[in-house]
Amino acid sequence: MGETTDLVIEARKLTKIFQDFWGRPKVCAVNEIDLEVRRGELFGLLGPNGSGKSTTIKMILGLLHPTTGLLTVLGQSPRNVAVKSKIGFMPEESYLYKYLTAAEILDFYASLYGLSGNRKKERVSALIAQVGLDAARNRPIGEFSKGMARRVGLAQCLLNDPDLILLDEPTSGLDPLACREVKDILLGLVRRGKTILICSHHLADMQDICDRVAILMNGKVCAEGAVKELLINPGTLRLSLESPSRESLSAILDYIEKETGTRPLVDHTGRTLESVFIETVKQRNSIP
Amino acid sequence: MALTGLALSELFRQPATLLLILTNVVCTILVPLAVSHQLGQQTHLAVDSSLAFEFVFGLILAGYAACSTLHNEYLSGTILTIFSKPVGRLMFFLAKFSALAVLIVFFVFCASAASLLAERLTPRNFEFDTLGMRLLGVSLFVALIPAAIVNFRTRRSFVPYSLFFCALMLAGLVLILSTFDLEGHRVAFGSMINWSLVPACLLEGIALLLLAAIAISLSVRLAAPATVAILLVLLFAGLVSDHLTGLLAAVPQAGFVVKMILPDIQGFWPADKLAGGGIITGALIGHAAVYAAAYGTGVLCLGYAAFRNRQF
Numbered sequence: 001m002g003e004t005t006d007l008v009i010e011a012r013k014l015t016k017i018f019q020d021f022w023g024r025p026k027v028c029a030v031n032e033i034d035l036e037v038r039r040g041e042l043f044g045l046l047g048p049n050g051s052g053k054s055t056t057i058k059m060i061l062g063l064l065h066p067t068t069g070l071l072t073v074l075g076q077s078p079r080n081v082a083v084k085s086k087i088g089f090m091p092e093e094s095y096l097y098k099y100l101t102a103a104e105i106l107d108f109y110a111s112l113y114g115l116s117g118n119r120k121k122e123r124v125s126a127l128i129a130q131v132g133l134d135a136a137r138n139r140p141i142g143e144f145s146k147g148m149a150r151r152v153g154l155a156q157c158l159l160n161d162p163d164l165i166l167l168d169e170p171t172s173g174l175d176p177l178a179c180r181e182v183k184d185i186l187l188g189l190v191r192r193g194k195t196i197l198i199c200s201h202h203l204a205d206m207q208d209i210c211d212r213v214a215i216l217m218n219g220k221v222c223a224e225g226a227v228k229e230l231l232i233n234p235g236t237l238r239l240s241l242e243s244p245s246r247e248s249l250s251a252i253l254d255y256i257e258k259e260t261g262t263r264p265l266v267d268h269t270g271r272t273l274e275s276v277f278i279e280t281v282k283q284r285n286s287i288p
Numbered sequence: 289m290a291l292t293g294l295a296l297s298e299l300f301r302q303p304a305t306l307l308l309i310l311t312n313v314v315c316t317i318l319v320p321l322a323v324s325h326q327l328g329q330q331t332h333l334a335v336d337s338s339l340a341f342e343f344v345f346g347l348i349l350a351g352y353a354a355c356s357t358l359h360n361e362y363l364s365g366t367i368l369t370i371f372s373k374p375v376g377r378l379m380f381f382l383a384k385f386s387a388l389a390v391l392i393v394f395f396v397f398c399a400s401a402a403s404l405l406a407e408r409l410t411p412r413n414f415e416f417d418t419l420g421m422r423l424l425g426v427s428l429f430v431a432l433i434p435a436a437i438v439n440f441r442t443r444r445s446f447v448p449y450s451l452f453f454c455a456l457m458l459a460g461l462v463l464i465l466s467t468f469d470l471e472g473h474r475v476a477f478g479s480m481i482n483w484s485l486v487p488a489c490l491l492e493g494i495a496l497l498l499l500a501a502i503a504i505s506l507s508v509r510l511a512a513p514a515t516v517a518i519l520l521v522l523l524f525a526g527l528v529s530d531h532l533t534g535l536l537a538a539v540p541q542a543g544f545v546v547k548m549i550l551p552d553i554q555g556f557w558p559a560d561k562l563a564g565g566g567i568i569t570g571a572l573i574g575h576a577a578v579y580a581a582a583y584g585t586g587v588l589c590l591g592y593a594a595f596r597n598r599q600f
Contacts, residue, residue: 097298
């Protein structure tokens with residue numbers, strides 16, 4: 001029972017078939033998928049273009065209706081308008097009114113959540129600061145770069161302090177520094193007990209932050225599980241040593257070769273390009 | 289409220305809105321120049337033309353604005369963000385219609401003022417209203433200057449301010465010209481304006497609201513060119529609905545169906561009623577308003593039924 005109530009998104013045999021003008025089946029975008037997203041986890045939906053990721057997210061939001069199957073979001077039908085007050089959604093493109101400023105658009109969306117007065121002002125200001133757009137808060141969104149518009153997109157999806165956050169390609173168009181900031185924001189939200197579902201092609205980002213992932217292909221779930229488990233290469237181990245001397249390294253390798261019959265590969269532990277970039281930019285910024 | 293406000297601000301920012309409203313005003317007030325050649329019945333021609341302009345430009349504006357406020361939400365994808373919030377589809381649909389209705393009311397206000405000015409400027413026995421002509425010529429340009437200044441100094445959109453100042457200018461001009469005769473002498477307020485045109489414009493305004501209801505319902509599925517084309521067909525079919533019903537006299541059921549489906553535009557066309565010094569009575573406007581409300585509600589229900597299950 002406890003496990004059932006912990007399910008934030010539950011899909012059983014979920015299918016979406018798009019039809020043509022005459023009602024004939026045209027494309028089966030999602031084909032009998034089973035999906036469970038639990039409270040407080042960061043779940044990634046991976047897959048190539050046209051695999052059914054965005055269709056699944058749209059069904060979770062009630063924007064598309066399933067052809068068959070069961071889908072519940074926070075224990076309710078996704079077509080229930082009330083349930084959306086607990087959901088935040090950031091679409092793939094920053095679908096925003098380009099003539100409004102960042103502050104105006106957040107103010108508008110906050111009104112849709114029923115926020116008003118000082119509470120609305122404070123929330124809008126806090127989110128603008130959180131996504132780093134303080135200096136550009138009164139500029140029209142039409143003048144924003146793609147990355148800045150994505151930040152507004154993220155801010156609007158957090159306006160209602162949602163329990164469930166759906167993000168479609170959240171780091172697309174962001175520079176590595178902003179990307180790291182967004183990932184830190186998401187990890188912070190998960191620490192606060194929020195549930196996050198992300199669709200993305202950026203596998204490194206997904207690997208970095210997701211607890212569990214599902215890989216979609218042609219509308220079907222091909223693989224699903226905890227990221228750590230999926231990444232394990234059975235039968236292979238990595239041994240890390242901190243600055244061993246040439247002699248001791250040679251002795252260790254000889255010993256392993258003697259015990260296992262194969263000589264292990266030796267390489268330096270690599271840093272990711274992301275960590276090098278962030279370190280360089282931060283060092284550069286700290287120089288007066 | 290927030291949805292209506294945003295839709296309104298979007299509609300009043302559209303350059304096409306300014307273009308259509310200004311073109312209607314300019315065409316209407318240019319009619320007196322065209323009829324200055326003593327073709328006969330100058331006043332009648334000016335009034336009929338201004339009312340016809342109001343109908344046609346109002347219809348195009350209704351069709352275009354309906355699609356720009358609703359259909360463009362699909363095209364731009366903003367509807368995805370809106371419906372990810374706790375926003376009901378009925379509320380959204382009605383908010384869009386409310387904003388469109390406000391725009392139509394604004395258009396009717398400008399068109400009515402232009403019609404009153406056109407009637408006043410119409411030369412009678414080669415007596416040109418030079419005062420009115422001069423004031424009008426200057427005012428149209430003057431109205432755009434403050435909007436340009438606001439745009440330059442604050443970077444706010446030029447279009448809504450120019451619409452606001454144009455409406456202000458037209459209203460001011462009607463008030464000024466209603467207190468002066470053709471030679472510029474002060475007369476009793478209102479004596480130089482044919483106020484009987486106001487209920488005629490109001491009658492057309494009600495018809496335009498009805499057409500706006502049809503337009504917003506069509507825009508659930510169709511883009512602007514198709515919506516405007518269907519509205520034009522409905523306008524002309526509605527104008528000849530009596531004739532069509534007559535043609536189908538042999539099959540009364542078919543005639544009844546045609547009469548029920550087509551909007552009775554003939555009932556809203558005020559020029560015939562004004563011909564020969566007739567007046568538009570309050571009862572006539574009331575009857576038209578009740579018909580438009582009933583027909584419009586039916587059309588909006590159909591539009592909402594199509595919108596309710598629309599998938600994005």
